[in-house]
Amino acid sequence: MSTLDNFTTWLGAHNQGRVFPAVDSRRHERVEVDRIRTAVLFLNKKLVDYCCIVENISPGGVSLRIDEVVADDAVQTGDELVACIDDGQGRSFCRKAKVCWVDVRQESLALGIAYAEHIHFDPEQHTLNFRDVRIDPSCALMINPQMALRRHVLPFALIDGVIQVACSANDHGAGQQTIERLLKDPVQFWPVDPDALDESLRDIFGDGQGAIPGQNVAADATAMSDDILYAAYLHRASDIHIDPGSSALCIRFRVDGGLEVYAEWPSRTHTELVNRFKVLAGLDIAEKRAPQDGRFTHQFPGNGRSVDVRVASLPTKYGERLTLRLLALQTASLTLDRLGLDSAHRKTIENFLRRSQGMMILTGPTGSGKTTTLYAAIRMLLAERNLNIMTIEDPIEYAIDGVAQCEVDDADKVSFDTALRSILRHDPDVVMIGEIRDHETADIALKAALTGHLVLGTLHTNSAAAAITRLLDMRVDRYLVAATLRLSVAQRLCRKLCPHCRASRRLTKREAIYIRRLDLAGQTVYEPDGCIYCGGRGFNGRIGLYEMLELNTDWAREVVEGAGEEKIVANMREAGVRLLLDDAITKLLDGTIHISDVMQIAASW
16 A cells, blocks of 8 residues: 555544534434444654554554554554544544554554553542533433423533533532433533533523423424424534435534534435425425525524524435525624634734725635624624624624624525615625625625725635635726735634643654645644543534735735736745645644644645
């Protein structure tokens, strides 16, 4: 196997399997899939990595086989390393370890490693900060809401077969004894701050009077749809995928950018469930051979919260596939200080927002957080000045008081260009355009920025400098781009490593070459492990990566004279502007993100 093949295998292993599917085995059967147990070894001393097959695994260590050609002294007894292991059952974890024995075979190398240390929190010695804990809905819904609220207890994770339960630090055992009798699996109690526990209980159960989905689910489409939506809400999922297969219906959530399997139900449930969502979204249930789009608002019983849901259907081989986008789940967190901006990047955006005119463009692929950043910018403007702010969106993702929000409709009665023309007659100070798609919209937006308006918008490009190329591709005059575009921001979203359990290791030479920074070989980076705070995932939340291009006078003049994207990027490098990869590497070295996400950024360049 070539080095490139090994590295491709390594990268694939690092981009999958790092979550626990949240499946309630009491109600649904999962389709088990046999998987090969694999591992990646990182030798700190030699700064190399090896892809391995796991031959045997135990709580204290593993025996491995390396099939690639390695030197006789590549791995020696006593070497310290970090092993990232996929146990073949949907679980991945990392452990610091030491080599116990090495066996050189004819076409492979076998070795045994023993785990050296592991992050473990003891409830008798560690005070759990419950506001930092990730709650698993399938565990939280194991008990009745009224009981949870009355006893002040909340199951929040299932780790290694043990149900982790939070209880009030003031509880003297009565509630614990009740839960132990109710739950059949082993239980571990964690005394936590009563206020933090009450906050989580209210968020999940509300007043406890409503019928909470997930409790005694009946075999009907209404109950199943409510169950799915409520579980997605508790997971803080951005999307729900309902995917029919040959033998089962797979329900998956997109959480923190990655897909998690929620449940696999019998195929017979597919038609009723899809029809239920189509009715809610106002779609034609008789039409099964053409894609359809719709939306609806769902209110959760018990806590009174609601979520807007955008629905898209697609005919596939085994039936209609649905994708549901959940909108407006976390509007309170839409501020610039919560997006992962460092002080320099945040200051750059704030300085632009204090201008009275000009254009700021957010670029990046779908799902990279562009709209979220624009909403955070609008919140800052509302907090600092009394402004007339108007937006054009498709769809409206967050409702903000004090902002006139206009939604583009499917019948094109309200399009981006027609709405923008009308908005300019309403004396706006700030105009936000959800997406600049065509020449008419781009031309009107740039001219609005030229005539005294602050314009915010988004484009689908891969870098900040590419925004200029994209605008020129839309046949916009160069002088308009140079005169109005003041700030272009490229961004991505990456998973955040759990700070409580990440395992440190050294960056290997192969990884350093791949991210084009050989000088970083040997630097400390971190692997996801899994603990009580992240529910065994190793990741908790997401953070933004940013690249910012401020088009100064000299660079604007070069754009007018015909400078292209390559020239602008060269200017940025010469001026010391941090590019997207540079920001990713900075967050890699400070232990915020994982090397696999940095590799994806490097691969796109």
